[in-house]
Amino acid sequence: AGGGTDPLLDGLNPAQARAVTARGPALLIVAGAGSGKTRVLTHRIAHLIREREAWPSQILAITFTNKAASEMRERIEGLLGDAAQGMWISTFHSACVRILRREAERFGYVSGFTIYDSADSRALLKRIIKDLEADTYGFTPANTGSKISRLKNELSGADDYAATANESDPRDRLFVEIFRSYEQELRRANAFDFDDLIGQTVHLFRSHPDVAAVYQRRFRHLLVDEYQDTNHAQYALIRELTRPVEPEQVERLTPPARAAEIDAMGRIAAASLTVVGDSDQSIYAFRGADIRNIVEFERDFSGAEVVKLEQNYRSTQNILSAANAVIGNNFDRQEKHLWTAEGDGAKIVGFTGYSQHDEARFVAEEIEDLHREGVAYGDIAVFYRTNSQTRALEELLIRSAVPYRVLGGTKFYERAEIKDAMAYLTSIANPYDPIAWSRLLGAPKRGIGPMAEAQLANFQEERDISFHEAMLAAPDLGFGPKLRATITGLAELLHRAARMAAGLPSTASADGAAPEGDADSADDPAWAEGEKRPAPVADVLKLILDETEMIEKLRAKRDPQDEARAENLEELVAVAREFDVKNPGAGLLAFLTEVSLVAAADDLDDTSGTVSLMTMHTAKGLEYRAVFITGVEEGLLPHQMSVDEIGGVSEERRLMYVGITRARERLFLTLASTRAQFGDISVAMPSRFLQEIPEALIDWRQSPGEVTGRGGTESRALNAPRGGQGSASGSRAGRGATRTDSSVSFGASTAGRGGSGSAAVSEPASGNMQSALDKW
Numbered sequence: 001a002g003g004g005t006d007p008l009l010d011g012l013n014p015a016q017a018r019a020v021t022a023r024g025p026a027l028l029i030v031a032g033a034g035s036g037k038t039r040v041l042t043h044r045i046a047h048l049i050r051e052r053e054a055w056p057s058q059i060l061a062i063t064f065t066n067k068a069a070s071e072m073r074e075r076i077e078g079l080l081g082d083a084a085q086g087m088w089i090s091t092f093h094s095a096c097v098r099i100l101r102r103e104a105e106r107f108g109y110v111s112g113f114t115i116y117d118s119a120d121s122r123a124l125l126k127r128i129i130k131d132l133e134a135d136t137y138g139f140t141p142a143n144t145g146s147k148i149s150r151l152k153n154e155l156s157g158a159d160d161y162a163a164t165a166n167e168s169d170p171r172d173r174l175f176v177e178i179f180r181s182y183e184q185e186l187r188r189a190n191a192f193d194f195d196d197l198i199g200q201t202v203h204l205f206r207s208h209p210d211v212a213a214v215y216q217r218r219f220r221h222l223l224v225d226e227y228q229d230t231n232h233a234q235y236a237l238i239r240e241l242t243r244p245v246e247p248e249q250v251e252r253l254t255p256p257a258r259a260a261e262i263d264a265m266g267r268i269a270a271a272s273l274t275v276v277g278d279s280d281q282s283i284y285a286f287r288g289a290d291i292r293n294i295v296e297f298e299r300d301f302s303g304a305e306v307v308k309l310e311q312n313y314r315s316t317q318n319i320l321s322a323a324n325a326v327i328g329n330n331f332d333r334q335e336k337h338l339w340t341a342e343g344d345g346a347k348i349v350g351f352t353g354y355s356q357h358d359e360a361r362f363v364a365e366e367i368e369d370l371h372r373e374g375v376a377y378g379d380i381a382v383f384y385r386t387n388s389q390t391r392a393l394e395e396l397l398i399r400s401a402v403p404y405r406v407l408g409g410t411k412f413y414e415r416a417e418i419k420d421a422m423a424y425l426t427s428i429a430n431p432y433d434p435i436a437w438s439r440l441l442g443a444p445k446r447g448i449g450p451m452a453e454a455q456l457a458n459f460q461e462e463r464d465i466s467f468h469e470a471m472l473a474a475p476d477l478g479f480g481p482k483l484r485a486t487i488t489g490l491a492e493l494l495h496r497a498a499r500m501a502a503g504l505p506s507t508a509s510a511d512g513a514a515p516e517g518d519a520d521s522a523d524d525p526a527w528a529e530g531e532k533r534p535a536p537v538a539d540v541l542k543l544i545l546d547e548t549e550m551i552e553k554l555r556a557k558r559d560p561q562d563e564a565r566a567e568n569l570e571e572l573v574a575v576a577r578e579f580d581v582k583n584p585g586a587g588l589l590a591f592l593t594e595v596s597l598v599a600a601a602d603d604l605d606d607t608s609g610t611v612s613l614m615t616m617h618t619a620k621g622l623e624y625r626a627v628f629i630t631g632v633e634e635g636l637l638p639h640q641m642s643v644d645e646i647g648g649v650s651e652e653r654r655l656m657y658v659g660i661t662r663a664r665e666r667l668f669l670t671l672a673s674t675r676a677q678f679g680d681i682s683v684a685m686p687s688r689f690l691q692e693i694p695e696a697l698i699d700w701r702q703s704p705g706e707v708t709g710r711g712g713t714e715s716r717a718l719n720a721p722r723g724g725q726g727s728a729s730g731s732r733a734g735r736g737a738t739r740t741d742s743s744v745s746f747g748a749s750t751a752g753r754g755g756s757g758s759a760a761v762s763e764p765a766s767g768n769m770q771s772a773l774d775k776w
């Protein structure tokens with residue numbers, strides 16, 4: 001490379017350039033938010049390829065979300081063109097699914113395995129808990145589910161847990177039993193839960209060195225973004241992939257492969273590892289993320305070089321100063337010196353509404369103002385701590401006709417009708433899956449009751465056959481003629497759809513309504529050789545929807561809600577059609593994989609042209625010209641649940657830091673002095689994090705004011721969570737205080753808003769306030 005014009009190095013500062021060009025076994029890039037970590041990673045990959053130090057297929061880049069993966073791919077394509085093809089850029093989960101699909105047979109799974117989302121695993125746990133009558137001991141699908149998930153993130157299985165469990169504690173013993181049977185049931189169902197994807201891949205590598213060797217040889221460069229949020233299982237996976245290939249495995253290579261790969265010492269060097277991260281942005285401890293992974297990197301990966309980036313390219317100085325001030329209150333951290341060459345920029349805007357509706361109104365108005373000033377909707381984001389905050393925001397945004405999209409809210413794939421249709425597709429791919437099968441039996445209702453279902457399930461278990469085979473045997477099970485016809489009819493439909501999905505001609509028994517694709521290919525010579533061509537997924541889905549009349553039945557109800565459900569199903573067909581076009585010949589399994597990963601992590605929604613609403617956790621890695629952080633209150637941010645936990649508030653503070661540092665030019669911090677939650681109106685106190693921001697940086701449009709008094713907040717804040725839940729005496733005092741405050745400061749704000757707040761807007765608002773006050 002060198003000087004002159006190099007598109008991969010020009011414009012980078014020296015530390016960034018070093019991070020792109022350094023070559024060694026391991027590289028750790030530590031830096032604060034917005035310092036170009038992700039950008040450096042992208043350039044580094046492009047540089048490796050352009051300098052012919054790696055083929056695209058030898059690169060494995062790990063991002064935190066699917067969205068981040070596709071952005072990185074686009075950026076690399078922008079730098080390199082087509083050369084980016086064949087590169088693995090994905091989340092840990094997607095990478096593991098790809099590996100498991102190839103290698104599943106190795107350990108008793110079939111490639112068509114199902115990936116259970118948390119609703120599916122909860123459904124499975126519910127059955128197990130019921131069977132073991134464990135609910136009387138306080139076990140619920142939710143609490144066992146999260147405990148199992150935590151253990152799996154530590155790579156601890158039921159047997160490992162049993163080894164450390166307290167034998168004399170009946171609850172512990174029972175938990176072991178639940179965990180064991182959960183693992184067994186997953187295996188019987190040919191299914192993995194989300195945590196298994198990583199844990200089982202690690203397990204596969206450890207138990208099959210020959211398989212491990214394949215991937216150790218293949219990926220010469222491993223690059224991981226957001227390393228601070230890796231958990232132990234992910235860390236173990238990285239360790240496996242960056243281990244030198246074992247000598248016995250080297251010996252088994254063909255001579256040309258050996259000649260090409262081994263060094264003078266007769267070894268194959270370990271893959272190089274680059275990780276980037278910011279320990280101040282670690283916000284997934286509750287999912288087992290372990291900050292130690294980044295802190296102990298140098299010890300774990302000997303010969304590691306460390307590059308620090310200190311210049312922030314994203315935000316104005318005011319925003320950066322606020323972020324630095326907040327995070328400076330965490331003690332156990334490494335001091336960073338983040339600076340920017342940008343000017344101070346606009347001040348941060350603060351606003352206290354008297355209710356969450358008032359807060360939402362302010363947000364909607366400011367968005368309109370920004371839009372008028374030329375900020376595109378797509379450059380604006382609204383963050384909140386919990387999903388329950390969205391409703392008020394959405395109402396006001398709808399009213400003011402601001403286009404918006406909720407990221408990661410009630411997801412498309414979580415809707416009942418979509419899950420129904422997906423259950424068919426899942427069952428077709430994996431006829432051993434009890435959850436999918438059980439769901440499709442009742443969708444739509446067809447008179448197969450719980451007794452019949454249990455009988456079929458027992459038969460399936462006894463014979464160790466698939467659910468579809470069990471259904472075909474219905475005539476032998478003594479069902480009445482009508483039920484028998486229903487069950488075999490359904491089994492035949494599934495059978496037909498499965499053949500279609502697999503690219504096999506429909507059987508002669510099919511009633512002549514063979515799907516088009518098959519009719520054509522019957523004469524195709526390829527069939528003679530037994531070559532399979534999976535049918536388009538949309539065709540398989542259409543067959544199911546047509547035969548079950550799901551859409552027609554919804555429409556027949558003439559209910560607008562059901563009409564929306566029917567439209568969702570049509571949308572699913574469109575999604576499948578789009579997938580078929582983008583991935584010709586990929587087929588059902590690939591589709592199911594994509595859906596399960598997208599559904600569980602984030603959606604690939606196009607947010608250009610719309611304001612984005614999301615939780616602060618979802619906001620990681622993203623940036624917007626204008627950012628609103630709402631509900632900056634004690635009990636919400638920091639969240640009530642964190643306050644009693646060791647390290648809980650520090651983690652919330654990091655979350656606040658992540659939120660603030662998403663903003664490039666404008667930052668708004670809003671709160672409400674009263675908030676309705678769980679049907680109860682309670683007093684809210686300003687977040688302690690607000691106190692941590694120097695006053696001079698914030699321009700309060702309507703401040704929490706005298707009532708919560710800056711000085712007095714700290715002590716009161718500590719009580720807030722309890723008072724906030726409305727314990728009678730504690731909150732009454734607060735309520736009285738708040739009332740005076742909202743009337744006082746509201747007057748101040750209408751004056752303050754002056755130009756931007758029109759009379760038309762403040763009219764109904766004060767009306768609302770009045771009615772809110774009337775409630776006292």
Ligand code: ATP
Nearest residue numbers: 011012013032033034035036037038039313314621
């Ligand atoms: P986060 O911690 O939030 O993930 P990050 O460290 O990954 O942030 P990037 O997203 O890579 O930071 O970069 C932040 C912004 O700064 C991006 O818009 C990026 O394009 C820009 N940027 C980074 N480095 C430079 C540079 N040398 N010159 C100009 N812009 C830069």
Ligand code: MG
Nearest residue numbers: 037038039621
């Ligand atoms: Mg980043």
